[in-house]
Amino acid sequence: MKPFTVLELLQKAPSILETVEIKGWVKTFRANRFIALNDGSSLNNIQCVVDFEKFDESLLKRITTGAALHITGELVESQGKGQHVEIMVSTLHILGDSNPETYPIQPKKHSFEFLREQAHLRTRTNTFSAVMRLRSALSFAIHKYFNEQGFYYMHAPIITGSDAEGAGEMFRVTSLDPKNPPLDEKGDVDYTLDFFGKETKLTVSGQLEAETYAMSLGKVYTFGPTFRAENSNTSRHLAEFWMIEPEVAFLDLDGNMDLAEDFLKYILKYLxxxxxxxxxxxxxxxxxxxxxxxxxxxxxxxLIEKLKFVTENHFMRLSYTEAIDILRNSKPNKKKKFKYIITEWGADLQSEHERFLVEKHFKSPVILFDYPANIKAFYMRLNDDGKTVRAMDILFPGIGEIVGGAQREERLEVLKQKMAAINIPEAELWWYLDLRKYGTAVHSGFGLGFERLVMFATGMGNIRDVIPYPRTPQNAEF
Structure with a gap:
């Protein structure tokens, strides 16, 4: 007999009578008779009814919260409230005991702080099982969307010798002796003797490598782990997180905005x-x-209202300059309600400004474009005005920026000048410059932090609660 999942059994019609088999973990055991069993396939449990006269007392004492059971019995229409069907238990085997004195996930309310300390068991709670099922569903929807749109999935390297963001907050990768590393003539660490023959780090983005593939395969995307050595303990920062980064050849900024809006609506509607x-x-x-x-x-x-706010509304598009004018003349700015007052063009917008535009002014998701060049990355295409770049950010309710993207700088000399201005050696990115030497063309892409998306889609307030095992400053447990 093939075991059923809880989800499969709960979807069956209540009139069906058949012998079924199921395996799962005990959520509760009431009155020595009613077992609430869950196997992770559904938020809901299946009730298994035990006739205690048919089972040895010593066996029943082992049915405690967290124990793993193998049950067979007849699936019948439930006599109680809250479920259509239940199982009348005929055989019961305990696959794994659980000590009720020490098992940390007891059937009561637990704080998220406590559950982070029990991250290996927290998906046995309703909240975290729901969050992680939705995380899985979003992953599937992302791959499904790009596959349907003719994209190729590219695995960008995790170990890199280049800093895509120019921020310098990267984790070093080395096999050198930390107590006695070899030194060069200047007294600096001699990375030519390291494993890769040069200084290497964990990547902050797969974008630059994805661009190279887009300029031969046309449409590609990466979806993998990225790393930031930023010493930040906020509810929105992780040291290890996942990024989705599509790159498309022959696509300008307008097409990039179309792609990002369509993509976001698709994956949220899937949920x-x-x-x-x-x-x-x-x-x-x-x-x-x-x-x-x-x-x-x-x-x-x-939460659901917020998701429909995105899927059912057109994304309002306006330039950064237009947004600054709106914000500068807004009531919160004039009455100094904003924490960061907007006084002049060139300000780096904060979450409070982005949320005002989305939630109060336009009442729709917003795409801002043509940002000041000095607050954006070197690889973004410089506009003819010489002071703005073809960048775009998508702003959502409750969270602010969710996507950042741009038309990439395809002109060799302009890109060289921009790299020189922030001291990026050409020798470090010679391969990236080659794209502009051999068949250069307009191309664009964007980046979406997956955990921020999961936060938005689940309503969770802390990014540590939407990734299985969060990596943050002073924390690499599990």
Whole structure:
């Protein structure tokens, strides 16, 4: 007999009578009779009804929260509320015991801080099982979208000798003796004797490598881990996180904005269409949490309402310059309600400004474009005005920037000048410059931090709670 999942059994019609087999973990065991069993396939449990007179007392005592069971029995219409079907247990085997005195995930409310310390077990709670199922579904939807659109999936290297962002906040990769590294004539570490023969680090982005493939395969995307050695302990920063980065040849900024909007709507609609149960649960969780917060800290929208706000609205597009004018003349700015007051063109927009544009002014997702060159990366195409670049950011409710992208600088001499201005040696990116020597063309792409997307799609308030094992300053547990 092939075992069923809880999800499969709960979807069966209540009139069906058949012998079924299931394996899972005990959530609760009430009155020595009712086992709530869950196998991770559904938010809901299946109730298994035990006739205690048919089973040895010593066996029943081992049925505790967290224990793994193998059950067979007849699937019948449930006599209780809350479920259509239940299992009348005929055989029961304990696959793995659980000590009720020490098992940390007891059937009660736990703080997220506590559950981070139990990250190896936290997906046995409803909240984290729902979050991680939605994370998996988003991953699938991302690959599905790009496959349907004719993109090729490229695995960008994790170890790199170049800094794509020019930020310098990268983790070093070395096999040299940390206590006694070889030194050169200047007294510096001699990386020519290292494993790769040069200084190498963990990548902050797969974009530059993806560009090289786009300029031969046409449309590619990367989806993999990236790393930032930024000593930040905020609720939005991780040292290890995942990035989605499509790159497309012969695509200008307008086409890039079209692609990003279509992509975001597709993957969020996929969740709405296929994962109603988990979304409804997390929507209610967010509403319950909001009731405990001061009015000013509550979410403007419910979770599902927020997702539909994105999928059902056209993304408003305007230039950075237009946005600055709106913000400078806004009531929060004039009354100094913003933490960061907008006084002049060139300011780097903060989340409060981005959310004002989305939630208050336009009441729709927003795409800003043509940013000041001095606050954007070197690889973005310089506009004819000499002071702005063909960059774009997509702004969402509740979170601000969700996507950052640009038309890439395809002109060799302009790119060389921009690299020289921030001291990036041409020898370091000779291969990147080659793209501009041999068949250069307009091309564009964008980056989406996957964990920020999962936060948006699940309503979770801390990025540490949407990745299986968060890596943050002073924390590399598990």
């Amino acid at each position: 709405l269409d296929h994962h109603e149960e988990d979304l409804n649960f997390l929507d209610k969780r967010q509403q319950d949490e909001d009731k405990t917060k001061p009015q000013a800290e509550r979410n403007e929208m419910g």
